[in-house]
Amino acid sequence: MNVCPKRFSCCWGLLLLLFWSPLAFAGDAPLAGDPFAEDSAPEGLAQGAEASADRQSSNRIWSSFVQKGWLESRNQLRLRDGRAISTRQRLWLEGGYNFRTASTPGGAGARPDITPSLFLSGRLDADMAAASFSDDVNDVSAALQEAYCTVDGQYADFFVGRKMVRWGTGDGINPLDLINPQDHRDPFSSGRSDNRLPVFLGQAAFSLPAVGPFEALSLQAVLVPLAQVTKVPGPGSPWETPSIRHIRQAAAEGRFALEEQDLPSSWFNDGKYMAHLSTTLHGWDLGLAAFSGPRNSPVLASMPDAAGRPVVRPQSPGMAAVGLNFAKGLEQSTLRGELGLKPAYPLQVRGRPDFERSDMLEGVIGLDRTFSLNRYLNLQYYTTHIQDAGKLGQSCWAHGMTYEISDQFLQDDLKLGVSGIVGFSGQGWTLQPYAEYKFGDDWLLAFSIMLFGGNGSGAYGQYGDSDFATLRIRRTF
Numbered sequence: 001m002n003v004c005p006k007r008f009s010c011c012w013g014l015l016l017l018l019f020w021s022p023l024a025f026a027g028d029a030p031l032a033g034d035p036f037a038e039d040s041a042p043e044g045l046a047q048g049a050e051a052s053a054d055r056q057s058s059n060r061i062w063s064s065f066v067q068k069g070w071l072e073s074r075n076q077l078r079l080r081d082g083r084a085i086s087t088r089q090r091l092w093l094e095g096g097y098n099f100r101t102a103s104t105p106g107g108a109g110a111r112p113d114i115t116p117s118l119f120l121s122g123r124l125d126a127d128m129a130a131a132s133f134s135d136d137v138n139d140v141s142a143a144l145q146e147a148y149c150t151v152d153g154q155y156a157d158f159f160v161g162r163k164m165v166r167w168g169t170g171d172g173i174n175p176l177d178l179i180n181p182q183d184h185r186d187p188f189s190s191g192r193s194d195n196r197l198p199v200f201l202g203q204a205a206f207s208l209p210a211v212g213p214f215e216a217l218s219l220q221a222v223l224v225p226l227a228q229v230t231k232v233p234g235p236g237s238p239w240e241t242p243s244i245r246h247i248r249q250a251a252a253e254g255r256f257a258l259e260e261q262d263l264p265s266s267w268f269n270d271g272k273y274m275a276h277l278s279t280t281l282h283g284w285d286l287g288l289a290a291f292s293g294p295r296n297s298p299v300l301a302s303m304p305d306a307a308g309r310p311v312v313r314p315q316s317p318g319m320a321a322v323g324l325n326f327a328k329g330l331e332q333s334t335l336r337g338e339l340g341l342k343p344a345y346p347l348q349v350r351g352r353p354d355f356e357r358s359d360m361l362e363g364v365i366g367l368d369r370t371f372s373l374n375r376y377l378n379l380q381y382y383t384t385h386i387q388d389a390g391k392l393g394q395s396c397w398a399h400g401m402t403y404e405i406s407d408q409f410l411q412d413d414l415k416l417g418v419s420g421i422v423g424f425s426g427q428g429w430t431l432q433p434y435a436e437y438k439f440g441d442d443w444l445l446a447f448s449i450m451l452f453g454g455n456g457s458g459a460y461g462q463y464g465d466s467d468f469a470t471l472r473i474r475r476t477f
Contacts, residue, residue, distance in 0.1 A: 067095035072474040076129075078238065079449075079467040084129040085238045086186075094121035094146075115152040121145040134234035136185045146198045159203040164196060165222055167276055167289060168325060168338050173382045173402060175340030175362035176323045178291050179222060179272060181230040187239050188450060199228045201272075215280040224272035227264040227294045229316040242462050247300070247312065247353060256302070256310035256353075264294050264316065285327040295319045299346055300353040312353045317346040337365035347386065350393030358388035366402075374408035376417075398425040413438045421460060428454025428461025444474040 069092050076086040096119040122144045130137040148161025168174030180196040189195040201224045208217035233240045235248060251258035264270030272293030279286050294316040302312045323340035344357040366380030383399040386392065401424070406417025420431040434448035449469045454461030 068477070069093040070474050070476040072472060074470065074472045076468050076470045079469060080465050085133065085468060086127055087129040088125055088127040091124040092121070093123075094119070096120070113154065117150045117152070118148075119150065120147050122147075130185070130238075133238055134236040134240075136234040136237050155207045157205045159201075162198045162200050163203065164198050165201065165203065165274075166196075167274070167287075173362075173364050173380065175338055175342075175364065176289050176291065176321060176325070178293070178296060178321065179224060179274060181228050181296050184231045184233050184239065185237070197228065199224055200226070213281055217277070217279045220276045220278075222272070222274045222276075224293065226267050227270050227272045227316075229264060229294055230297045231263075232261050232298055232314050238466060239463075242456065251312070256312055257305065259311060259313040261298060262313050262315040270294060283328060287325045289321075289323050289325070291319075291321040293318065295346055299348045299355040301355055302353045310353075317355070319345055321345075332371070333367055333369040335365075335367050337363070339363045347392050347394075349391075356388070356391050358386050358392065360387070361385045374406075374412060376404070376406045378402075378404040395425060398423070398427065400424050400427055410437075423454065423458060423460065426455050426458050426461075428452065428458035428464075430460050442476050444472070444476070446470075446472040446474075 070090075072088075072090045072092070074086065074088045074090065075084065077083070078085050096117055099116045099118075122142070124140075124142045126140045127137055128139055131139045144162065146162050146164060148159050148163045151158045165179040166174075166177065167179070168177045177196075179201070180199055183189075183195045183197050186195055201222055203220065203222045206219045208219060210217060232244060248258060250256065270293075272291070274289065274291045274293075276287055276289045278288075295318070296316070298314040298316050300312055301315050301317075302310045305311050319342060321340055321342045323338060325336070325338040327334060327336040340362045342360045342362070345360040346355045346357055347360070348355050362382070362384050364380055364382040366378065368376070368378035370376050380402040381399070382402070383397065385397055386394060387396075389396045400422055402419075402421045404417060404419035406415055406419075408415050415436040416434075418431065418433045420429060421427075422429045429452070431451045431453075432448055434446065436444060436446040438444055447470065449467070451467045452460050452463040454464070456462055456464060
């Protein structure tokens with residue numbers, strides 16, 4: 001796909017905006033809810049929205065909703081051939097608004113019976129380099145990210161809209177993080193940033209009375225009426241795996257027919273349902289979870305057509321999961337773990353485009369610790385057991401470790417670290433050294449290198465030719 005000069009002009013226009021610091025609507029005062037501020041809290045956004053409600057009506061909508069945002073230039077270079085795989089220029093805006101209601105008797109500090117609120121976030125992207133590889137990415141795109149309404153009550157909170165739901169205690173691998181799909185266009189993102197996509201859902205959280213030694217009981221339920229799943233990378237994408245590439249080549253040679261991915265299409269029948277019960281017991285945070293719905297990552301399935309020729313189609317079969325998680329604070333450390341059982345879980349058969357079902361048990365346990373003030377260590381050990389691994393052409397046990405080590409220098413403005421994953425059962429490994437430097441409260445300069453290695457058929461080794469470097473410049477307002 002050729003890139004014309006007009007498209008480059010849009011990219012450079014956003015770059016110029018990045019260095020245009022006196023944004024008229026941003027102001028010079030710090031914004032409530034800024035995630036880059038040191039002591040930000042989730043409720044800060046709501047507090048800023050309440051304060052802005054007292055301003056003049058002509059400024060009320062803009063001041064209430066545009067609480068913060070940022071401009072970022074992120075550029076990724078593939079080390080193998082020096083080709084840019086992403087030159088994403090992004091404008092991000094988000095904000096919220098609290099609608100005041102009457103408080104219950106009890107003085108000025110009494111909590112309202114019901115507090116409705118609204119949260120919105122959206123982005124405008126230009127990425128000519130990624131668009132030149134495949135049709136997965138457009139030259140210029142705009143999208144509404146999260147957009148949901150919240151109703152906070154004394155004993156229950158309700159959420160409706162496009163939202164992220166992050167469950168699990170693991171920092172690298174979470175067996176029960178099953179609601180939001182992965183962004184197939186940017187699966188490794190910066191290597192450490194979130195690469196999940198929000199989905200339309202309804203969520204309820206109930207505060208329950210304490211029972212015996214169990215404190216702070218709460219029950220959460222999530223309904224996704226039409227599941228969203230991870231899509232297969234398009235032809236030519238930098239993240240097209242060797243196995244998918246070989247499948248497409250074989251289909252082009254006429255050995256079988258390859259159809260488009262079968263995405264969930266039936267409301268509620270193809271929905272996701274999850275419940276989570278959490279409590280505190282003698283200083284331990286404990287949780288139980290149950291899930292039912294389509295598998296996030298697709299598998300290949302094949303069946304013969306009328307002429308007897310195999311027809312292959314990526315799909316996301318239904319699955320179920322139950323699990324538990326725990327976390328315990330130990331002075332400057334946190335011990336955390338998670339265990340998930342997935343009965344009759346759909347798994348890809350090695351060497352042929354089909355899947356089989358087998359019970360699978362996943363676990364992760366880890367420790368993170370802060371030494372002195374800023375030196376940080378995080379180690380997470382994970383393991384997987386597949387009961388009927390023989391019919392899948394896989395081994396019964398697989399295990400490995402995720403890690404991150406970092407420290408801060410120059411009055412905490414410079415952060416240096418390394419993170420990654422090491423598979424002990426042929427999955428391969430990743431290694432990402434990184435550096436982040438903050439200029440005041442508004443500017444961030446970050447550089448990282450993402451390296452892959454190991455067996456070419458492993459989960460991470462298959463990306464051995466995709467090592468890349470990332471440079472990010474961000475202006476927060």
